[in-house]
Amino acid sequence: MTGRRLTSVRAKATLGATLVVAVALVAAGIAVLLSLRDNLADQADAQADGTVREIGAQIAAGTPYRRLQLPDGSDHPVQVVDEDGRVLAASEDLERISGTGTPGVTPVPEPGADRDDEPDADDPGTGELGEATRHSTGRATMDGDEAAYRFAEVEVTDARGETVVVHAGAPLETQRDAVRTATTVMLIGLPVLLLVVAGVTWLVTRRALRPVEDIRREMAAITASEDLGRRVPEPGTGDEVARLARTTNETLAALEASVERQRRFVADASHELRSPIASLRTQLEVGAAHPELLDVPGAVEDTVRLQRLATDLLLLARLDAGEQAGRTRIGLGALVRETVAEQSGDRPGDRPGDRIVVRVEAEDGVEVAGSRGQLARVVTNLLDNARRHARSRITVTVREDGGRALLAVSDDGAGVPAAERERIFERFVRLDDARTRDEGGAGLGLAIARDVARRHGGELTATAAEPSGGARFELRLPLDG
Known part of the structure; x- marks a missing residue:
């Protein structure tokens, strides 16, 4: 019974619909997760961009490195390095950093006391903030907590005309938490949704195929009873099943007419054959008993009639068999x-x-x-x-x-x-x-x-x-x- 159910149209339709929905949902889920991850990464890039340009603006304005106003907390680690890779400024709680190209986190003392003072009168007074911003992904340890960050990088020319690179990070933990949450919801919801789809498909196909089962049952009864006068039920839905039932009844009607025509043909053929055969037999029996009374021309005529009739019947049989x-x-x-x-x-x-x-x-x-x-x-x-x-x-x-x-x-x-x-x-x-x-x-x-x-x-x-x-x-x- 189980094998029969698995090979039924209803089971195949349910399995097919469930597989199609599963593939569609998995594809849609992957697309949503990728889109969510990209959007959150863009948001992290935007946060890092804002931070790095704010710090770069301070440097370009001539603010000494040890007086830079850096973000508090562990959300935005900052690192400022010169062209030689020396760390000029860094977040106070920054313990370790990777992904910026410079692993140092401790600022190096600058030669000359004036480097940390206000610019001299001979200084140009302002530097230049670069336009291009590059992004990278790395990790940083802030106050003992290690996390992943999205780093923004910008070049700045300070008030002394020296070029430095500013790195500022934005945390990716929010992004990853959101992606994990969305993945968990999808993994839980997908089986439930597939069960709903399978159940609805099973019920819908059962209802749709019920007339087909009625037709099959009636056809089995017609085959068992050999009563071609019976007809299958025709649903009033006007759909393909209704047309199938109507065509089946038309086929049964044609088959009934064909069988009836065949029966009449056999009966008429038997009747037509009986007459010349009986006449020929009578003449031969009379001839056997009384040779002088044998009607030879009549016997020949009956034989010719019988031969012609047999020829006609054979030709009709060949035509009915579909002879081309x-x-x-x-x-x-x-x-x-x-x-x-x-x-x-x-x-x-x-x-x-x-x-x-x-x-x-x-x-x-x-x-x-x-x-x-x-x-x-x-x-x-x-x-x-x-x-x-x-x-x-x-x-x-x-x-x-x-x-x-x-x-x-x-x-x-x-x-x-x-x-x-x-x-x-x-x-x-x-x-x-x-x-x-x-x-x-x-x-x-x-x-x-x-x-x-x-x-x-x-x-x-x-x-x-x-x-x-x-x-x-x-x-x-x-x-x-």
Whole structure:
């Protein structure tokens, strides 16, 4: 059960959403921490800048080094060194320093008493404070406490024209405390937030996938019961799940219709086969008992009927199995002439001993791609159907029409009622029920013709023939090239 839950869509969605949020939160947290650290470092730089420039201004104004007003406390260690690296001034509590380039913390006595007095009259009176400020990170020990600092450095020319360097620091402990606090909060809050995301995702996906589970359960019941009349529930949400349910029901309806059509096909085929088989058996049994009464022509006729029916059923089975049409280039006019000639036993339009005249009006150059045998079968079936209903004349037309190949077979018979022009293409459907089976056929010819037409990318339809009022069957196929 656990393995099944881990492989469910809901578990995968929850895990995926949690991972995505976790990655996003970690990335955002790192960005926040880096930004916080940089901002606090900038603040420390600003504090150090203020201190170092304030002290540099005092030196530039001529204030003696031992009288410099340095910041009290341990927040801002100060160190003033000359170009030789000697310490001229330093914070009173400064015990150790690193990061400034000069480790000394004890001021060196300057030669000459006047160095610590007011400037002489000969002195220029004021020095110059440098513009550039450099920053570095180091450590300092103030009154026994060691801490990290951000140091600012500026060069100053004092009142005597000597250049000194002033270092002033600002503590980084506040920055580091803030970063540690933010990191701790994120480490505590991240798992909690991920648990909330996982829980919400689990509940939302459960609610969203509940109709899918209902569909699955109903499909399992349909499979177990083999009742194709049942349908899955369709939620009224109008979303993808609702469309899935609607499509599933449409598929079930199509499958039900297909199965029903198959059942009718098997029943009709059995019925159609029973008649010639029973007739043939009767004749053979009579012939076996009374050879002189054997109706050989009748037995041959029943055998031919049985053979034709078996051929039709096999062709329909191949078409239902998805047999694809070939890609042979076929001249449609030549195919019609050959088929008519084969059926008449002579040339087209000339049928000795038959009152039905077949006239062929075929344009040259009308070519299609497909199976020559299957298309010849369509022409044969249309001609056979026309012969059963025509009074005296059949017209076969082949031409190009609207960018497609058109093959039309018209007769001068009674025609097909408008309400029946689609039903006649169903299998085992015959409108002339009064006919004998020998005359009317099994009702498969037009069904085969339409199936073949559709597998060639075309369409077969029935209309009324003008001006005779008979039937007109039009086969439209894509032109080859």
